[in-house]
Amino acid sequence: MIQADRIAAILSSLEERGSSSIADLAAGFGVSEETIRRDVRQLEGSGRVIKVHGGVTLPATRLEAPYRRRLREQLEAKRAIARLAAGFIEDGATVFIDSGTTSYWVAQELGHLRGLTLVSNSLEVVAEGLGRADHRVFFAGGAMNVDYRSAFDADAIAYVRRFVPDVAVLSMGAIEASRGFLDFDPDEAAFKRAVLDRARRLVVVADHGKFSRQGTAHVADFDQVHDLVTERDPPPAIREAAAASGTTVHVASPAG
Known part of the structure; x- marks a missing residue:
């Protein structure tokens, strides 16, 4: 080297x-x-x-920096989840990746792929995709949220809705059996909701800690999410809610 x-x-x-x-x-x-x-x-x-x-x-x-701190939280779990989730993405795909820290690690796992169209509202994800192979990179920008290093406003929403991703990767702040997928920032949740009806395949990436949290802003129901990728088996109630709605649960091992 x-x-x-x-x-x-x-x-x-x-x-x-x-x-x-x-x-x-x-x-x-x-x-x-x-x-x-x-x-x-x-x-x-x-x-x-x-x-x-x-x-x-x-x-x-x-x-x-808050975002940098969050990147290191549950790091091994996030990287295992990212490796598994990246396997859903193929050469030439159009991919949306959101601003969550687990999503960032998914972006890091895409370097071996070619011809991606990568769309994100995250400066960190966009920077990760720039200069790799022959990827095309699009930033859904607007007024920046400093803590998240991302844009969530109406301009960002209008821009991201121009695309129809083959795969959309979303992080979540909380998952509840009765309420589905939730977050804590209303603007971030609204931005994620804008992607739901555009993606052909919607993949949620979330470490096991999200199963014990109660969110404040609703993002999606289970029947709107195709895949949930985590690193530990979810509680039975969440497993049952996912199965009843057709959401496939994938459990990543630390070894990848």
Whole structure:
């Protein structure tokens, strides 16, 4: 691996974990600790990282961004879910991916595919898709929500409804057997609802923690969702609600 690629990978690792030791980075990349120290000095010189005793961390302004914090929550579960969900997407497909953190990891899993038309209201997802293979990338933009790094307003809704995705990937804040799929931000929920009748296949990605939460804004009923991808078997009531409505539940293993 050349230095430029290794430096990019170090930054990506820090975005996920927040900080790392020099020894762990050296072992992970199969290089000497001195090589990692040189990389870190270069990153520190540009202000992108901070050296600490025996390791390296991101500057507080980047480390504490709410979206970045959420990316690291339940990380292994989210990445396992993303690997499974990405398997529903084929070369040449039109794909919508929303602004949820689990959805972001799905976007990361699409690099091997070719000819995708990728649509998203998330700056992070759009950035992930830019420059990959021969993908076409479209940003459903409008007034930006800083915490979510995404757009949910009327302009974003009008733009996203121009597309008919083969697959739409939505994260959810909560799942209840009696009320279906819910979220906590009314604007975010309204944006997701705008995609429901456009997608040929609607895939919800959600870790098991969402089964014990009570949402405040309704997004979809079970009969509007084709697939629910999670990393643990849902409670019986949610399993039964999904089966009764024709929603297929997929349980991802940590090993992928």
